[in-house]
Amino acid sequence: MQRLSNTICDCFEEASRLEEVFAVLTAETNSLEEQTADINLLNLLIVDDERSIRESCREVAVSLGFNTYVADSPERCYRALDTTNVDVVLLDLRLTGTNGIEVLREIKRRRPDTAVVIMTGFASVQSAVQAMKSGAYDYVTKPFNFDELRLVLDRVTAHLKLATENRLLREQVKSKHGFGAMVGQAPEMDRLYRIIAKAAHSTHPVLILGESGTGKELVARSIHYSGAFRDKPFIPVDCGSLVPTLIESELFGYVKGAFTGAVRAKDGLMAAADGGTVFLDEVGELPVDLQSKLLRALQEKEIRPVGGTRAIPINVRILAATNRDLEAAVQQGSFRRDLYFRLNVLTLRVPPLRERKQDIPLLAGHILERVARTTGVQRNISDDALKLMLNYEWPGNVRELENCLERACALTSGPTIHIADLPTALQNYHTQAPVSSSVSLESPAISPLAELEKRAILHAITLLNGDKLEAAKQLGIGKTTLYRKLKEYGSVV
Ligand SMILES: Nc1ncnc2c1ncn2[C@@H]1O[C@H](COP(=O)(O)OP(=O)(O)OP(=O)(O)O)[C@@H](O)[C@H]1O
Ligand SMILES: [Mg+2]
Numbered sequence: 001m002q003r004l005s006n007t008i009c010d011c012f013e014e015a016s017r018l019e020e021v022f023a024v025l026t027a028e029t030n031s032l033e034e035q036t037a038d039i040n041l042l043n044l045l046i047v048d049d050e051r052s053i054r055e056s057c058r059e060v061a062v063s064l065g066f067n068t069y070v071a072d073s074p075e076r077c078y079r080a081l082d083t084t085n086v087d088v089v090l091l092d093l094r095l096t097g098t099n100g101i102e103v104l105r106e107i108k109r110r111r112p113d114t115a116v117v118i119m120t121g122f123a124s125v126q127s128a129v130q131a132m133k134s135g136a137y138d139y140v141t142k143p144f145n146f147d148e149l150r151l152v153l154d155r156v157t158a159h160l161k162l163a164t165e166n167r168l169l170r171e172q173v174k175s176k177h178g179f180g181a182m183v184g185q186a187p188e189m190d191r192l193y194r195i196i197a198k199a200a201h202s203t204h205p206v207l208i209l210g211e212s213g214t215g216k217e218l219v220a221r222s223i224h225y226s227g228a229f230r231d232k233p234f235i236p237v238d239c240g241s242l243v244p245t246l247i248e249s250e251l252f253g254y255v256k257g258a259f260t261g262a263v264r265a266k267d268g269l270m271a272a273a274d275g276g277t278v279f280l281d282e283v284g285e286l287p288v289d290l291q292s293k294l295l296r297a298l299q300e301k302e303i304r305p306v307g308g309t310r311a312i313p314i315n316v317r318i319l320a321a322t323n324r325d326l327e328a329a330v331q332q333g334s335f336r337r338d339l340y341f342r343l344n345v346l347t348l349r350v351p352p353l354r355e356r357k358q359d360i361p362l363l364a365g366h367i368l369e370r371v372a373r374t375t376g377v378q379r380n381i382s383d384d385a386l387k388l389m390l391n392y393e394w395p396g397n398v399r400e401l402e403n404c405l406e407r408a409c410a411l412t413s414g415p416t417i418h419i420a421d422l423p424t425a426l427q428n429y430h431t432q433a434p435v436s437s438s439v440s441l442e443s444p445a446i447s448p449l450a451e452l453e454k455r456a457i458l459h460a461i462t463l464l465n466g467d468k469l470e471a472a473k474q475l476g477i478g479k480t481t482l483y484r485k486l487k488e489y490g491s492v493v
Contacts, residue, residue, distance in 0.1 A: 041263075042157060043085055045069045047077045047103075048092040048119065053142075057090055060149045064157070067261045074103045081110050083243060088156050091136075093120045093127055100127070101134055108135040113163070115156045119144075182215065182222055183366045186356035192219070195348050200226035205298070207283075207343045208321040210350030213399030216321040217281060219350055223319060224277040232276030235269050240282030248290055249306050251278075252297070258307025270303050273316040283343065284324035284335060295339045318343065353394040353401065360390055363398060367405045379409055381417045388419055392429050395463055425466035428458050457485055 044066040046057045054070045061068045069084060071077040074095060080086060089107055093100030100118070107116055118131045118139040128139040137159065140152050182193070199206045200223050208216045217236065224234040239247060249258075253268030269278055280286070286294065297303045298318065302311040320343045329335035353360070364381060372378040381389070394400050408421040419427060460471040472482040 041065055041067050042087040042160060043067045043069065044088045044090060044153075045071060045077065045080050045084070045086045046090045047071045047074070047095070048090075049073065049095050050092075053092070053119070056146075057149065060146050061090075061153060064150060064153055066153070074098050074106070077103065078106065078110065081107065081114070085246070086111060086114055087160055088153070089114055089116045091116055091118055093118050093131060101130060104131055104134050104136055115160060117152055117156060182218055183363050184356060184359040185362060186351075186359045188351040188356050189359065192348065192350065195346070196222050197226065199223045199346050199348065201228070202346070203317050204345040205318040205320065205343045206346045206348055207326070208319065208348050208350065209326075210321075210323060211352045211395075211397055212323045213397035214350040214352055215398055216323070216350055217279070219348065220277075220279045220281075220319045220321060224279075224317075229275055229277070229317070233273050234277050234279065235273050236279040236281055237269060238281045240285040244287045244290060247286070248293065251290075252293070252303045252305050253312075254306035255308040258305070262307070265305070268303060268305060270297060270314045270316055271312060273314075275315050277317045277319055280318060280320040282322060282324075283320040284322040284326055284329055286335075288334070288336065291336045291339050295336060295342060298339075298342050353397045357390055360401070361386065363401055364389070364405060367402050368409070371406060371409045375409065377409075377415065379412070379415050379417055382419070385417055385419045385422060388422065388426055388429070392426050393462070423466060425462055428466075429462045454485070454489055457482065458489070 042065075044061045046054050046061070046068060047070075048054050048057070049072050051072075054072070058068045058070065066088070069080050069086070071080050077089070077091075081089075091100065091104060091107070093104075095103065100120075104116055104118070107114060115137040116131075116135065118128055118136045119142055120128045120131070120139055121142050125141065128136075128141070131139060137156060138152050140148055182189075184192075196219060206220075206223060208219050210216050220236075221234060224230060237247070237250060242250065249266070249268065251268050251270050253266050253271060254262050256262060256265045280294075293304075297314065300311070301315070302313045304311050326335055326340055326344075330337050330340050353363075364386075368379050368381075389401075389404075396403070404423055404426065405417070407423060408417045412418070412421045457471070457475060460475050461468055464470045464474070468482055468486075469479055472479040475482070
């Protein structure tokens with residue numbers, strides 16, 4: 001009898017375990033559809049290894065209007081963070097077999113803007129304090145009742161709304177400068193300003209080309225804010241960083257019930273722009289099926305929300321940017337030729353910084369002034385450091401110049417930025433053979449092999465913006481060898 005009862009117990013346990021596995025699997029299979037969930041509803045990820053806790057938290061969160069996801073292990077939590085725009089994580093600090101604080105840190109590393117609420121036992125308030133120090137937003141102590149959880153989730157919602165409002169306000173202030181925010185007097189920039197002015201007075205699509213960090217987004221903003229519809233929204237969409245399913249629902253919206261989690265209909269950004277501009281950043285990354293949908297939207301000036309059958313008219317101007325060679329992508333068949341022609345009515349190429357080095361002092365002054373407005377310290381650059389900056393090729397363009405100077409300002413305590421305050425990539429560049437930016441094997445003079453090797457290594461590191469691991473890979477040598485060589489050259493590693 002006892003044996004029978006044990007067997008029945010075992011069966012129940014097994015059934016409950018299977019049910020749990022099934023719940024997690026279902027959540028996983030739904031996750032792709034759920035990725036497309038409402039961008040206005042907040043997404044909450046519940047991380048707990050106890051199914052009953054996951055269920056009850058989910059119930060409360062859904063009643064508060066959250067889109068919910070669940071994970072029963074850190075690995076599943078990280079996977080969800082990588083594929084979904086998670087706004088809030090409800091994290092059990094005592095996941096079996098893991099250090100909750102480490103999980104919290106990893107969440108913040110992957111998604112710094114995500115608010116993490118810790119769930120902890122009464123006995124471990126101390127660890128909640130530690131969690132708050134490690135970046136948690138708030139905590140609830142287990143066992144908690146629904147009202148407590150509701151209160152905390154309400155607080156997080158208010159906090160996230162405020163953060164979004166602040167970000168929008170900052171965007172508006174930034175854009176107020178419009179055209180004026182662009183610095184540069186080189187002839188290449190004059191040409192650019194003229195085309196921007198022309199583009200601003202038309203409503204045709206513009207394709208903005210240029211290397212990373214050259215200022216493509218700034219150009220797009222300038223076109224929008226110098227035009228007649230500057231009071232209408234300017235909406236950037238990063239086609240490179242969004243999951244394809246998310247891009248579609250972001251751009252075109254969706255109808256109620258289009259997928260799990262679509263509890264109400266949602267307008268897409270194309271409709272929300274309403275007379276303004278949608279800026280398709282990294283348009284070269286757009287998947288082919290979405291390219292067709294975008295083309296149809298541009299041709300017919302109407303969109304079809306995900307899951308919907310009715311077409312909605314749109315009135316929007318499209319600006320697109322890419323640092324990829326779109327023509328080559330068209331040749332290779334990864335970008336639709338007809339869409340390329342439609343986006344490419346006007347083309348604008350933003351010159352790399354190395355082609356307008358005369359603007360470096362002006363840009364540097366502009367950046368130092370901006371830093372001074374926040375720190376209250378006006379800094380200048382020593383002649384040697386400026387010479388080095390003028391010599392350098394700036395593969396990361398204006399963004400690299402900004403990073404370099406902001407870092408230098410943080411490092412130096414005095415009013416002048418010296419060579420020693422500049423990043424290693426620039427300093428190594430300094431140690432190279434004079435001005436030659438490439439290794440010439442055709443020089444009439446014979447160079448010792450060791451010298452050629454040294455120049456090849458330093459040149460690679462400079463080109464790769466200081467990335468030594470990538471340099472070692474591309475040079476075909478081990479990273480230990482590279483570090484040893486740099487040590488021999490006396491370079492700062
Ligand atoms: N002419 C300029 N004057 C002042 N600031 C500039 C200029 N060009 C670029 N910047 C600044 O450099 C940074 C990079 O610019 P932006 O984001 O527009 O580049 P991007 O070409 O879109 O880069 P990515 O391809 O990496 O997205 C921004 O902070 C921008 O304000
Ligand atoms: Mg950009």
